[in-house]
Amino acid sequence: MSLSSRRTFLTGAAALSGTALFPRFTLADTALPILRARLSTAQLAPIGYPATPVWAYATEGAGVIPGPEIRVMAGERIRRQLVNDLPQPTATHWHGIRVENAMDGAAPLTQPPVPPGESFDYDFAAPDPGTYWYHSHDRGFEQVARGLAGPLIVEDREPWLGEPGAATRELTLVLDDWLLDADAAIVEDRWDDLHAAAHGGRMGNTVTVNGAAYPDLDMRPGERVRLRLINTATARIMPLALPGLLPRLIALDGHPVPPREVDTMLLGPAQRADVVIDMPLDPEVRTVLLLDPGNGEWVDVAAFVAAGEPLAPIEVELRPLPAWGTLPAPNLADPQHEVLLMEGGAMRGMLDIRYQGEVMDFRELASNGMVWAFNGVAHGMNEPMFRAALGRTVHLEMTNRSMFPHAIHLHGHHFEILARSGALNTPGDVRDTVMIGADETLEIAFVADNPGRWMLHCHMLSHQAAGMMGWFEVA
Ligand SMILES: [Cu+2]
16 A cells, blocks of 8 residues: 555544544534645646656545646635645645735745645635636746646635626636657756746646647537636746637636737736637537747647537626725825846846855856846845835836746735736736736736735746745735
8 A cells, every 4th residue: 555545544534533523513624625746647648648747736546637626715715734745845835815924835935845745734715706726836847847736716706607798607727838758758857957947938848728738628509608717837928819709808817807808818827817708609610729839820729619509699798707805905105116127047147146145147146057136136035125014005116127028926915017017918907927028117016915925936937946036025
C-alpha cells in the first residue's frame, strides 16, 4: 500500500470513529476536505501520444488536470487541508480571493512552505463572486508548469443564471500551455533557462482546454452559455476569439463589467474573463474557440459541437451580473502615490540594480539568475516596496521600461484601472492582474483594506523567479 492511500485510509477511519463519538456538527467543523498535491499522469497531447507525467491536485485518487473545481457561494468559507505528496515543498495560493493574509499561501511571505509528507489547513471566507483559480505559490515556475493549478468558482450572491436575459448554463474553460517533448513528457531541464526568463518566459508548445488538446464541447443549438475562461499558463499571453458566437464580456478577474461586445480578448497569464455566447440555431454551423499563438495565425483550441434539442434563442437583452457590493471605492482626492518601475530583460537590460543588499551590473545579476527588477531591486523580498495605512487609497503608477509585456498581480486586493492607462486595458475595469505593454505607463488605485504583507509580482512565472517580485504591507 502506498503512503498516500494509507493516509487516506487513516483519515477515513478517524472520520468513522468521529461519527460514532461526536455530534455531526463537530465532525464538520474539524475534518477539512483534502486537497492533495501529488504525482499523476494526464492525456494532455492528442490521442495517440503517451500520457504526460504531471504534478496535480486531487481530492481522492489520482490527481487531475486541471485540479478539481472548488465551488462555493459568495460569503461562504473555503476549507481545504493541503496534503503535500510531492518531492518538493509547496503552498497553495487562492488567486484573486481577498483572503486573510495568513491564508494567502504565498510562501515564504505568508507561511513557510509545506514540506513533503506534511499538510497545511486553509480555512477562509470567499467574499466576492466570480471566476478565480488556485495554484502552487512555491517554485511556481516549475510547479504550475507541471500542472498544479485548478479552477475556483465563487457563485453569485443573487441569482443570475436562468434569470431573464442571463445564460441558462455555464462552462468553465481552463486554458493552459505546456512545454512537451516528442514523447509528450514535460521538458524538465529548463526550469531556470535564463534566456527564456529574459524574453517572454518559458513558453509552451501545446495549448490545452480543460486538460485536453482540441476538445469537442457539446452545446445545444440556440443556447446562451456563460464561459468562465481562465489562463493558467506560466508565460503565454492568449489572444482569444469566438467568431459567430456573439461574445459579450461580463466580468474580468471575477469582477463584473457592464456587458460589452468583444471581437477578440487578450487573456494574460493568471487573468480570467467571463464571456456570454449565443450558440447558433443551425446545428451545421461549426463554431470554435480560436487562439493566436503569437504569429497572427488564429488556430482552433476547442470546438463547440451542436448536440441535443435546440433551445429557443433568448431575445431579451443580456442581463449584467449583479454588482459585488463588497469592494470599497478608492478615494482619489487624497491617495498615497507610489510607483512601480519595471526594468530588465533582453535588448534593454538594466544598470546598477540591488540584489540581496549589493549593487550589481547586468552581467553579475544574470550570474545570480536575476534579469528583472522592480524599482531598482531584483527579487526584493527583504523589505516592502511600500507601506500603506489600513483603509488608505493607494495610487500606483506602473511603468514598463522593458521590451516585453508583463502581467502584474497584487495579492489580497482588487484594483481599479484609472484613466490615461495603457492600450491593453479599459479604464474603470477592476482587476487583480493587469497586462502592461512595453514602454507603457499604467495607473491603478485601490483601497488598502486588507491588513498584512502582500506579494506584488509578475505572473509570467519565469519573470517572477528572475527578479520581478516584491511585496507591500498594509497595517
Ligand atoms: Cu513579466
